[in-house]
Amino acid sequence: MDILYLILPLLIGGAASLLLGINENGKRYSKYAAFAGALGSSILTLIALAYPAMLQYGQIAWFTASGSISFPLSFSFGYINQVLLILVGIISPLIFLYSIGYMDEPGEQGRYYVELSLFAASMILLAVSGGFITFFIAWEGLGITSYLLIGFWMQKDAPPYAARKAITTIVIGDIMMLSGILLIWASLNTFNFAAIISAIGAMAAVPISIIVALALIIFGAFTKSAQFPFHEWLSDAMEGPTPVSAFLHSSTMVKAGVFVVIILLPIITHANLLWVLLVFGIITSIVGAFNASGSTHLKKILAYSTIEDLGLMFVALGLNAVSAAVAFFIVQAIYKALLFMNAGSIMKANNDEVDIYQVSSFSRNRLLFAVGIIGAISLAGIFPASGFFGKLLIDSAASSNATVYIILTVLDFVTGFYIFRWLFIPIGHIGKNGSAAIRAKYSALSKAMLVPQVILAAIALLLTILFLYALTSVSIQAAVILTAASLFGILSAYLLFRTSPNNLWERSRSREFLSKGFFVNKAYAYIASGIAAIAIGIESIDGAINRLVYVGAEGILRIGNSMRRTGNGIVNTYVAALAIGLVLLIAILVFVI
């Protein structure tokens, strides 16, 4: 089986759902076609994981330029590829299933499912990439589909704005990534990850050009993985449909940056760039955690929490603790997808209300509440949930570095605090629609939305068994400190939000400050208006040249009157520009010869 067959069912399913979506009668079946495609891909993925021997991969010659310079598509199936494949294989069909219940406007389904299928296909392609060309193709696919899906509801005001912000960040990342890739290629003449790693590993001293290239790739990775200062697009991305948030913006796409850093970690270590990962990871996780405590948006709290989690992964990588990062990589994807699906169910029952003070509790639906709690304790890092082990491994890795360890412990506390704030606040409310209407909506929630959550909750718990089986030794001290910090956070949340009706936190100035996102958005606005000013300045180049004509060229060049009359007198602008250009070219001539 060729490794590219893994994405074939998704492509077929996407195409089928697009075609069905155009058809008036076929619209209803669009979602099932896409689900079948996703299921097909993940079954093939599981088969491939079970029998790796029957898989064919390696290099496909894509094209050869200049006779000998080849641009191959490389694939690989190492452990990190398998980890990402497992995650996509598990989560993708569940998301498609959830979407069947969530996306109930029949008119737009063809577009939605084809974009989602293309996204999942790009994700699988990314997971099996073994070289920069394959990687970059998948990377671009992720960027474009993410842009389209964030702006899916284009009729509303906010989504197009959010999509524009996302694509700005994505484009900045793409520029850095492609420049880095080409720089590495220029000095090593290969795009293959394994070849690059062994070539750089063999160097005694890493040359400056490769250090620059690696830095560019790391910052490119930061844009997709929402690291400070590129993190704000992720919270705005919550304007997209919730299944998209659960799939792209928490569990899979944002991992693309972490993924490439994990692959290149040996040479990043060799080039002494680990500190970049550590510093930016710490800043990001602090910013994410505190923003999450300030926000009152049902999904944005989770989005900031995702930013924090991604920061923690980079902290682990910065400490060169790959296994801790990978473990967290897995458990985080599961619980975050679960929490987003949960938030989507709440929104669905509350008519798309997103303010945690306006939505009504989901304790009315016991099942939803139960899976929500499993997700929350997993995020907080409490024992029976698998999130505990992810956090524990990162904390243990940091135990040699006192500063980092203290910061992580504080973050553990904050995490427990904000996620239980997220859980507790809606419980006390009746909601806008009155209790009976909401109760009816909760019980009318589609099974297609509940089943994936139950499956993910089960996985979140079952992974614990796997960890108990696989881990040989854990630091008891770290486990105790982690549990104590998280429980303390939960306790604070309980005291503030369950017992006192009029709590201090929500009215405090510090929450107000935190909810503003540390003014990162304001900084973006300044940069953007600066760029806009440049663009407008260049636009007026026509006017500037026009002026030049009247001041100088008319007299000097003696462009005839008859010519000036043609074309409303604009032609002489063109001719004057041409003359200026010619003068510049002659200047180059004098300069070069």
Next chain:
Amino acid sequence: MNVIPAMLSLHLALPLIIAISIIFCSLTLLTNERKMYNAIEVALFGIAAIISFIMLWQSYSGIFLHILQANAFSELLFGSLAFGAMLVLLLTVNAKQQKEMRLLMSLVLFGIFMVSFAYSVLAIIIGLETVIIATVFMILSNGKRYIEPAMKLFILGAISTGLFVAALALLLPYNPSLSITTSLTQGAGRFIIGLSLVLFAAALAVETGAFPFNLWIPDVYDGSPGNITALMAGINKKVAFVAVLEIFIIMFSSYGMYGNGNLVSTVFFVLSIFTMFFGNLIALIQKNVKKMFAYSSISQAGYIFIGISAATKLGIEGSIFYIIAHMLMIIGAFSIVFWLESNNIKNIDEYGGLKDRNPFAAVALTILMLSMAGIPPLIGFAGKFILFSSAVYSNDILLAVIGIINSFISIYYYAKVINQMFQKRMSPRIQMPANIAAVVAICTILVIIIGIYPQILLGPSYLAAAYVI
């Protein structure tokens, strides 16, 4: 009896076909119009392209008719441009003045032939002139309204020719044969040759649309009817690029002016940077789709200059690849613009809901624009990837990075149109005429196929580049 096999030998078959096509079109001017005439003319264009590709396949080469020569470069580019011209001709078959259009298009084909098969600089100038004059008359044939863009094109074309002839005059004493492959006689002053080079550069920069010689382009493109805009952006500009490759790389490299860091490279390095930024940044703020594509086609010319500036076989190969790739993309895009223009849809916000009005057009335009922005796996990605690699390969990191930045800036304005097209709006469906749909479909399919298997175009481009440099 020996005459007939000689006539049928391949290199003479091409001028024969072109002559037949011109005579045929002249004769049909006198008769009543029939649908069949268009079909015959399109077929003649197709046959010309096919003959050229057969010559390429049989690696046919040699000098003929004193000022022409056949080789992989000329065969590949003539074949591709004749194919593009056939697509443009297909666009115009329903026009009111199709008789005249047909004749003028066969003159354009003649121009393409002269430029791509040029052995002497004379052939290049004859070809370029023919193409421009034919285009001017095409614009004029649409009515009085179009006098203005036609005059602008005519004047700029005349200036370009003037500069070209001046450059030639400087060169003539040292290269009396005017052939593009012979080296100079003794005593050539380096500065005089350099001056000639600069004048050539200015003359061709007007036609390829390099900044600051390109201010006329958006104006004329926007003012002309859409099918002729497709011709100007898809064919005329590419013919000028063929002339650029012949003059600057074949001719000036035998004068020792070409190579990394040499005069030609430096000139195109500067032109490339300014052209890319100029086209892209102004395209960002356009509200009219046709103008947006005009500016975008300017910036795309900047990418082609990257390969020329790189001065390696890889760079030239990338340039040739991208000339053909951009021809396909821009003809497809302007065909859709042309069709929508005839339905009075011009601005970006009027493109809203195109998905519901004509899903085929919306999907095709999306694919073409994503390709222009360089999204894999479409033809634009492969082309740009080779061009940027070639810049990196000859240590022009700055040029590569500027190219990458520009290529991503362009995503903004394309995304703006894509977003609009896929919005939901209640509006009636509009039908696309079969001939335009055929052109759009051919361009889109080729953009996808060559994007996935770039080797089918890259192989011939390599052969062509091997001849040029």
